[in-house]
Amino acid sequence: MKKKKSQREEVAELKVSKSRDFSEWYNQVVxxxxxxxxxxxxxxxIIRPYGFAVWEKIQGWLDRELKRTGVENAYFPIFIPERFLKRESEHFEGFVPEVAWIEKMDENEERYALRPTSETIMYDAYSKWIRSWRDLPLRINQWNNIVRWEVKATRLFLRTREFLWQEGHTVHSTGKECEEEVLLRAEQYKKLVETRLAIPVVIGKKSKSETFAGALYTIALEALMPDGKGLQMGTSHNLGQHFAKVFGIRFLDRDGEKKHAWQTSWGLSTRTIGALAMVHGDDKGLVLPPRIAPIQVIIIPIYDNKTKGKVLKEGGKVRRKLEGKFEVHLDDRDSYSPGWKFNEWELKGVPVRLEIGPKDIRKKQVVLVRRDNGVKKPVKEKGLVKELEKTLEAVQENLFSKARSFLNANTKYAKNFRELERLIKNRKMARAYWCGSEKCEGKIKEKTGATIRCIKEESAKKEGKCADCGKQSKTIAYFAKAY
Amino acid sequence: MKKKKSQREEVAELKVSKSRDFSEWYNQVVxxxxxxxxxxxxxxxIIRPYGFAVWEKIQGWLDRELKRTGVENAYFPIFIPERFLKRESEHFEGFVPEVAWIEKMDENEERYALRPTSETIMYDAYSKWIRSWRDLPLRINQWNNIVRWEVKATRLFLRTREFLWQEGHTVHSTGKECEEEVLLRAEQYKKLVETRLAIPVVIGKKSKSETFAGALYTIALEALMPDGKGLQMGTSHNLGQHFAKVFGIRFLDRDGEKKHAWQTSWGLSTRTIGALAMVHGDDKGLVLPPRIAPIQVIIIPIYDNKTKGKVLKEGGKVRRKLEGKFEVHLDDRDSYSPGWKFNEWELKGVPVRLEIGPKDIRKKQVVLVRRDNGVKKPVKEKGLVKELEKTLEAVQENLFSKARSFLNANTKYAKNFRELERLIKNRKMARAYWCGSEKCEGKIKEKTGATIRCIKEESAKKEGKCADCGKQSKTIAYFAKAY
Structure with missing residues (x-):
């Protein structure tokens, strides 16, 4: 199909290739x-409607999943009194450089921060609401906006001073329940990210220096971007009894004793949308996995003045046939050429395009084009629904499998520092034994720019030498530069 | 049924009657x-999970309705540069006393406000996005948090420094389209408020002094609370070309000319939840209309140690039968007595209670109790789904009809100032002719405390004398004190 020039064609094309200038490519595609x-x-x-529609898909799936597993939504103020943040000094210091404050309206009022996260204000309320074991477990989630006044330059979705996320905060009567909760939420994130966003992740604990301020430990989902950098897709924290002691969250247990409660918190943000663009996109633009695409099937009618009525009518018929089964849209705008529309919907990453022209109508078919591999084939209208179901599944699987191959091919074992350094330089994620000391972690960071994205304990018999100091260890760490 | 005492009974009861101390009753019930x-x-x-679940019901219905009529969601920053707010002086002055600012992090940065509403930041973006008639109409909505630093005391849901709402902002190529849009959104709000929240409203324009800062005119939905005060349930503004001129939103029209665009904005907030509590609640607590209730049917098993297993099993069976058809919950907590549960779910306003005891199981029935009128009757399990459908519809209708009777009985015509003054004193809403002058409006406000909630133009032949100055007029104004 020859593409017809249009006065707006410039909007629908990227001016740079993904491999040549990844950073500029990302800016343009977003x-x-x-x-x-x-x-x-x-x-x-500004999250524009198309980006927000992707966020709504993420929200829709995760919100249902959270509710199915006992979580309720609520809303706490964006304002956090300074004295709350200060109550847990480790937590406070973790956020200090990024906290934004509001100007005092009245000298008598205290100083208020805009929430960098809501532990403190939520746990103050929890301490009032929770009295007995009968009030537990308590599982509350918020979908809200977060403010962290980052100094570094903006990267759309990845590093902005305000972003959207969900933050879940649960309270339990035992530490064991807490451990299960932290894992459950990490598993739900993994399922979302791998089976909906089609992005494979490495999942493991954070090292102490990267652990959430105030947590016992943090489980993180780490994805590898095409430029070799790690991107954190979500985190789940076991807070132990730490905050409960600071905020006085106590409950009367079945045995008649007053005890401090056990807590978890976990969050996943709009930065996952940035990962989606980076991982699957190509030189033509976005490539969205069908299960997260706001539009799964775009119908483009191809007509001239003579055939217009007939083709548009047929396009409408096909749309009605697919509605309710797929997220389908018919682009019947008369002021754009088919070629311009092809470009635009490819740029927007719609997984499947259906073309309908007079010849197709005669043959009772449509032409189906896959966004992920460009493969084009005619499909009889009669079998269209079945074929689309099959194709969308195939696109979903192909995107995940390509991304997994990339992750596997770019995650390499480093048996010593020299190898680790070379891997990082070559934009790989390095797997290496690590003795667990902050000294080795710091030295590696200083010399290679890479941080520990997450760690995993090796099974019983395996062990190896720390890539820095050479000490025997059972801990495998994943090193990469990070967003 | 005799209510068994429980150690927590105090939580599940109100300590004041609605008629004796409405304000304290409201605080307690919420x-x-x-x-x-x-x-x-x-x-x-803090919006707690049960309150947030009501908000999600409101969101769910309205969001679907908005999307069905061409609206897309997006997200704009909470921060608004001071220069933006100042660009439209009338708009800015309307919000100045309530604007909260963030402390500057860096001397070179400008001053940022927390959004009291998003016209200015959205329209700056619109001026970049809109080029041609082909980009119109543009209809973008945000569900977000709003900050207005009110000095008056807090009233939960009704007057708080932060609240949640949706704000829709549309752009059109003609003024006529704008007028239709403003009406469409007001009608959607009316449908939501009347058919879901079961609260009847008076709908009409605002007087100039109550019109949104920067708008040509504002259409408001006004409800009457039991204490005789008016409560604004939603507003829809025709902005004309005012903001388009200030922010430079221009488009190339079909005729080849560059023109300023026409705009509307409209919003509905969490304060509607406050109205819901006030209008339908009684001395036992909330009474929620079934179509907005997070739980429509609560099943309470009644058992002793001997019958426990059997009754709980039957309760589970009934729940499974109703799931998917109704929002149903089985309260199988063993640590609370049935009487305590009755109180708690009545307090929470669940429209229908089903009691199941050993006797009911023998008779293959459940006992159905309506929250709105306390009527209790046995229902055979076989016909339960049908009976519930009928009952929930009846509760919904009864609540609306009671609220409408109250509105009608408490909205009275005042032919002169003396009558108007007496009506306001007696906590009524007064309908009166008004000449349209700010002088009369101001005088009435000063002397009675009542403001014009909205105005309606009388049909062709009708007219009467302004309640203040006596001048002939076709304009009917609705006066009431307001929240």
Whole structure:
């Protein structure tokens, strides 16, 4: 199909290739596909309707999953009194450089921060609401906006001073329940990220230096981006009794004793949308996995003045046939050429395009084009629903399998520092034994720029030498530069 | 049924009657039913899970309705540069006393407000996105948090420094389309409020002094609370070309000319939840209309140690039968007595209670109790689904019809100032002719405390004398004190 020139054609094409300038490619794809735009506030972004529709897909799936497993939604104020943040000094210090404060309206009022996360304000309320074991477990989630006044430059979705996320905060009567909860939420994130976003992750604990301020330990999901950098897709924290002691969350247990409660918190943010663009996109733009795509099937009618009525009518018929089964849209705008539309919907990453022209109508078929591999084939209208179901599943699987191959091919074992350094330099994720000391971790970071994305304990008999100091260890760490 | 004492019984009962101390009753019902709680930040609230579940019901219905009529969701920053707010001076002055600002992190940065509403930041983006008639109409909605630093005391849901709402902002190529849009959104709000929340409203324009800062005119939905005060349930503004001129939103029209666009904005907030509590509640607590109730049917098993297994099993059977058809919950907590549970679920306003005891199982029945009128009757399990459908419809209708009777009985015509003054004193809403002058409006406000909630133009031949100055007029104004 020859592409007809249009006065707006420039909007629907990228000016740079993914392999040549990844960073510029990412900026263009996010903006031109209509996911997000820079805001006139330094370090902030506007999530545009198409990007927000992706977020709604993520929300829809995760929200159902959380509710199915006992979580309720609520809303706490964006304002956090300074004295709350200070109550847990480790937590406070972890956020200090990024906290934004509001100007005092009244000298008598205290100083309020904009939430960098909501542990403190939620746990103050929890301490009032929880009295007995009968009030537990308590599982509350918030979908809200978070403010962290980052100094580094904006990267749309990845590093902005305000972003959207969900934060879940649970309270339990035993530490064991806590451990199960932390794992459950990490598993739900993994399922979301791998089976919906089609992005494979490495899952493991954070090292102490990367653990959430105030937590016993943090489980993180780490994905590998095409430029060799790690991107954290979600975290789940076991808070132990730490915050419960600071905020006085106590409950009367079945045995008649007052005890401090056990807690977890976990979050997943709009930065996952950035990962989605980076992992699957190509030189034509976004490539969205069908299960997260706001539009799964785009119908493009191809007509001239003579055939217009007939083709549009047939397009409408096909749309009605697919509605309710797929997220389908008919692009019947008269002011754009088919070629321009092909470009635009490819840029937006719609998984499947259906073309309908006069010849197709005669043959009772449509032409189906896959976004992920460009494969084009005619499909009889009669078998269209079945064929689409099969194709969308195939696209979903192909995207995941390609991303997994990339992750596997770019995650390499380093048996010593020299190998680790070379891997990082070559934009790989390095698997290496690590003795567990902050000294070795710090030295590696200083010399290679890579941080420990997560760690895994080896099974019983395996062990090896720390890539830095050479000490025997059972801990495998995943090293990469990070967003 | 005799109510068994429990150590927690105090939580599940109100300590004041609605008619004796309405304000205290409202505070208690909102907190004890678990809708909301005061936050440790002066003037702020926490929306608790049960209250948030009501908000999700409102969101769910309205979001579907908006999307069905061409609206897309997006997210704009909470930060608004001071220069943006100042660009439209009338708009800015309307919000100045309530604007909260963040402390500057860096001397070179400009001053940022927390959004009191998002016209300015959205329209700056619109001016970049809109080029041609082909980009119109543009209809974007946000579900977000809003900050207005009110000085008056907090009223949960009704007056807090932060609240949740949706704000829709549309752009059109003609003024006529704008007028239709403003009406469409007002009608959708009316449908939501009347057919879901079961609260009848008076709908009409605002007087100039109550019109949104920067709008041509504002259409408001006004409900009457049991204490005779008006409560604004939603507003829809025709912005004309005012903001388009200030922010430079221009488009190339079909005729080849560059024109300023036409705009609307409209919003509905969590304060509707406050109205819900006030309008339908009684001395036992909330009474929720079935179509907005997070739980429509609560099943309470009644058993002793001997019958426990059998009754709980039957309760589970009934729940499974109703699931998917109704929002149903089985309260199988062993640590609370049936009487305590009756109180708690009445306090939470669940429309229908089903009691199941050993006798009921023998008779293959459940006992159905309506929350709105207390009527109790046995229902054969076989016909339960049908009976529930009928009952929930009847409860919904009864609540609306009671509220409408109250509105009608308490909205009275005042032919002169003396009558108007007496009506307001007696906590009525007064309908009166008004000449349209701000002088008369101001005088009435000063002397009676009542403001014009909305105005309606009389049909062709009708007219009457302004309640203040006596001048002939075709404009009917609705006067009431307001929240």
């Amino acid at each position: 903006q031109k596909a209509g996911l997000a735009d820079y805001a006139p506030i330094s370090g902030c972004m | 907190q004890k039913a678990g809708l909301a709680d005061y936050a440790p930040i002066s003037g702020c609230m």
